[in-house]
Amino acid sequence: MTAPSSPSPLPGGGRTPLGVLDLVPISSRATAGQALRHSVDLARQAERLGYTRYWYAEHHLNPGVAGTSPAVLLALTAAATSTIRLGSGAVQLGHRTALSVVEEFGLIDTLHPGRLDLGLGRSGGRPPATEPSGPAVERRAPNGLLIPPPFSFAQLLGSPRIALQRRLLTLPGAEPQEYAEQLDDILALLAGTYRSPEGVEAHAVPGEGADLQLWILGSSGGQSAQAAGGRGLRFAANYHVSPGTVLEAVEGYRASFKPSDVLGRPYVSVSADVVVAEDDETARELATGYGPWVRSIRTAEGAIPYPTPEEARALPWTDRDQALVQDRLDTRFVGSPARVADGLEQLRDATGADELLITTIIHDHAARVRSYELLAREWAGR
Numbered sequence: 001m002t003a004p005s006s007p008s009p010l011p012g013g014g015r016t017p018l019g020v021l022d023l024v025p026i027s028s029r030a031t032a033g034q035a036l037r038h039s040v041d042l043a044r045q046a047e048r049l050g051y052t053r054y055w056y057a058e059h060h061l062n063p064g065v066a067g068t069s070p071a072v073l074l075a076l077t078a079a080a081t082s083t084i085r086l087g088s089g090a091v092q093l094g095h096r097t098a099l100s101v102v103e104e105f106g107l108i109d110t111l112h113p114g115r116l117d118l119g120l121g122r123s124g125g126r127p128p129a130t131e132p133s134g135p136a137v138e139r140r141a142p143n144g145l146l147i148p149p150p151f152s153f154a155q156l157l158g159s160p161r162i163a164l165q166r167r168l169l170t171l172p173g174a175e176p177q178e179y180a181e182q183l184d185d186i187l188a189l190l191a192g193t194y195r196s197p198e199g200v201e202a203h204a205v206p207g208e209g210a211d212l213q214l215w216i217l218g219s220s221g222g223q224s225a226q227a228a229g230g231r232g233l234r235f236a237a238n239y240h241v242s243p244g245t246v247l248e249a250v251e252g253y254r255a256s257f258k259p260s261d262v263l264g265r266p267y268v269s270v271s272a273d274v275v276v277a278e279d280d281e282t283a284r285e286l287a288t289g290y291g292p293w294v295r296s297i298r299t300a301e302g303a304i305p306y307p308t309p310e311e312a313r314a315l316p317w318t319d320r321d322q323a324l325v326q327d328r329l330d331t332r333f334v335g336s337p338a339r340v341a342d343g344l345e346q347l348r349d350a351t352g353a354d355e356l357l358i359t360t361i362i363h364d365h366a367a368r369v370r371s372y373e374l375l376a377r378e379w380a381g382r
Contacts, residue, residue, distance in 0.1 A: 015382070016348055016353070016354070016355060016356060017051075017052040017053075017354075017355045017356075018051050018052065018355070018356050018357075018358055018375070018376070018379060019051055019052050019053030019054065019055065019085075019269070019355060019356070019357045019358065020042070020043070020046045020051050020053065020054045020055065020357070020358055020359070020372065021055045021056075021057060021089050021240075021271055021357045021358065021359040022039050022042065022043075022054065022055065022056055022057070022067065022359070023056075023057045023059060023065050023067045023303075023359070023361065024036060024039045024056065024065060024066040024067035024073065025064060025065055025066075025303075025306050025361045026063070026064045026065065026066055026305050026306070027064075027305060027306045027308075027363045027364075027365075028305040028306060028307050028308060028311055028363065029305075030305070032066040035066045036066055036073075036076075038365045038368075039056075039066075039067075039073070039077070040076060040077055040080050041365070041369070042365075042368065042369060042372070043077045043080065043081055043084065043086075044080055044081055045369050045372065045373070046084060046372060047081050047082070047083055047084040049372060049373055049376040050376055050380070051084065051358075051372070051376065052084070052085060052355070053084065053085045053086070053087060053117060053355075053357070054077065054081075054084050054085070054086050054087070055070075055086070055087040055088060055089035055117065055119060055357065056070040056073040056074060056077075056086075056087075056088060056089060057070070057088075057089050057090070058070050058088065058090065058091060058092050058121075059303070060165055060168075060169065061161065061164070061165050061168075061302055062297075062302040062303040063302055063303065063304060063305055064293070064296070064302075064303040064304045064305040064306055065303045070087075070088035070089075070090075070091055071088070071091070071104040071105060071108065074086045074087070074088065074105075074108055074116065075107075075108050078108060078111070078112040078115065078116075083115075084115075085115055085116070085117055085213070086112075086115055086116055086117065087116060087117025087118065087119050087213070087215065088105075088117070088118060088119040088120075089119045089215075089217060089236065089271075089357070090119035090120050090121030090215070090217040090236075091118070091119065091120055091121065092121050092122070092123045093120055093121065093122060093176070093177075093179065093182055093183075094122060094123055094169075094170075094176045095166075095169040095170050095176070097177070097182075098177070098182050098185035098186045098189060099185075099189060099202070099204060099207075101118070101120075101186060102186055102189040102190055102204045102207035102208075102210070103204050103206065103207045105118050105207070105210060105212055106190075106204060106205075106206035106207025106208070106210040106212075107206050107207075109206065109210040109211060109212060110206045110210075113210075113211050114211040116210075116211075116212050116213070117212070117213045117214075117215055118186075118212045118213070118214050118215065119214075119215040119216075119217050119236060120183065120186070120214070120215070120216055120217065121216075121217045121218075121224070122179050122218075122223065122224055137149055141247060141350035142350070143346055143349050143350050144346065145346050145347055145349075145350035145351075146243070146330055146331055147243065147244060147246070147247060148243055148244045148326070148327035148330055148331060149244055149327065150242070150244035150245050151242065151244060151298070151327055155300075156298070156300050159300035161300050161301070161302060162300055179223060179224075179227065180223075180227050183216075183227055183231065184231075186214075187214075187231070189202065189204045189207060189208065190204075190207065190208065190209070190210060190212065191208075192208045192209060213234070214233050214234065214262070215228075215233065215234045215235065215236050215269070216228035216233050216234070216235050216236070217235075217236045217237075217238070218235065218236075218237060218238075218249050218253070219237070219238045219241060219242035219245055219246075219249060220242070220245045220248055220249050220252070221245075221248040221249050221250075221251055221252020221253070221255075222252065225237075225249050225250075225252035225253040225256065226252060226253075226256040228253055228256075229252070229253045229254065229255070229256030229257035229258065229266065230256050230257075230258055231258075231260060232257065232258055232259055232260020232261075232262055232263045233260070233262065233263070234262075234263065234267045234268075234269070235249075235250070235253040235266070235267070235268050235269075236268070236269040236270070236271065236357065237249040237250050237253070237268060237269070237270050237271070237351065237353075238270075238271050239270050239271055239272050239331065239347060239351070240271045240272050240273040240328075240331070240332075240359055241271070243327055243328070243330075243331040244327060246270065246351060247350070247351065250268050250270070250351050250352065250353075253266060253268065254266045254268075254352075267354050268351065268352065268353050268354055268355075269353060269354065269355040269356065269357050270347060270348070270351045270353040270355075270356055270357065271356075271357040271358075271359060272332075272333055272343075272344060272347055272356060272357070272358060272359070273290075273328070273331070273332040273333065273359055273360070273361070274332070274333045274334075274340055274344070274358045274359070274360050274371065274375065275287040275290075275332070275333070275334045275335075275340075275360055275362060275371055276334075276335070276336070276337055276340045276360075276370075276371040276372075276374045276375045276378075277335075277336070277367070277370070277371065277374070278336065278374070279336050280334075280335040280336050280339060283334045283335045283336065283340075283371075284334055284335070285309055286309070286362045286363075286364070286367055286371075287332065287334045287362065288309035288312045288313065289306055289307040289308065289309060289311070289312035289362070289363060290328070290329065290332060290361070291312070291317070291321070291322070291325050291329055292304065292307060292312050292315050292317070292321075293306055293307070293361070294324075294325040294328045294329075295321050295324055295325050298324050298325065299324070306361060306362070306363050307363065308363045309363070333347075337374045337375060337377065337378035338378060340375060340378070341375065341378045341379055341382060344356055344358075344379075345382070358372070358375065360372060
């Protein structure tokens with residue numbers, strides 16, 4: 001369903017741009033094809049509403065998520081839009097080569113030059129192997145933004161589904177390239193300066209010289225943040241996935257930043273889960289399915305098709321389930337346009353974000369489009 005046309009507000013009024021992060025969620029009783037059509041429609045609506053970017057995430061073996069290949073999704077969406085920047089949030093380098101990434105995005109850039117963001121992530125189908133540092137206590141940023149205890153991924157490391165995902169994504173006997181080295185290879189292939197250790201040149205056609213904007217995505221102040229900062233690249237931190245480590249991530253990036261030909265100062269985007277409706281009660285009702293949906297991800301079941309509020313209330317739920325997803329529930333911005341915009345301003349100010357990346361996952365497509373519309377109008381008036 002396509003939302004009715006309306007004037008195009010400009011998110012941020014020239015202050016803090018808003019973008020969209022889309023997983024291509026599959027709602028209960030819907031198909032992957034319907035989810036894809038809804039996502040392309042949402043991208044068109046986001047362009048109309050003045051959102052600056054539309055990014056696709058990469059996920060695999062999830063019954064309720066159709067976003068498996070950012071490059072394919074970007075090619076389809078680029079043909080259906082004309083001005084909004086399109087990107088990956090992120091291409092997962094753990095099972096890709098530098099050349100394949102550069103060639104794919106270079107190919108799209110040949111027909112849609114200057115519109116692509118190449119967002120890169122480290123994961124190859126497994127959660128982080130290291131545990132969060134610091135005490136597992138709730139805290140607040142100086143301006144009051146909630147920073148919950150970091151979530152532990154330890155219980156996912158031994159999951160048979162995670163192990164199977166790694167096996168299916170990786171060629172037999174293959175080992176992922178060292179992350180920093182792979183980033184440098186991507187940069188060299190794009191610049192046309194790649195040389196093998198033996199001195200042999202390689203030129204990616206298409207790809208070399210592509211007008212791509214590079215971003216590194218990260219959830220902590222570790223390798224990804226340091227790699228982005230050390231190379232003078234843009235950095236996207238995840239408040240919606242890992243709210244307990246978002247400050248560590250942006251601080252680690254800024255501490256390691258070195259000016260480059262691309263950037264003279266650090267540049268940060270921060271993501272947030274958002275549901276907006278005309279009033280708080282309606283927004284809370286639309287958001288009802290979020291807890292079971294996050295639970296399915298954190299138990300390594302794989303994201304379930306997103307339930308209706310009625311379906312979500314009928315699912316079994318325990319205190320253990322509540323504890324498993326509490327940090328995500330507490331840090332989702334749900335409510336009226338003014339309430340949500342207030343929360344996003346608090347997130348922006350606490351992290352020093354230059355941009356915010358909004359992800360809204362609810363069952364009904366029309367309500368999802370409406371959520372982005374209401375937020376854009378409110379944001380434009382601030």
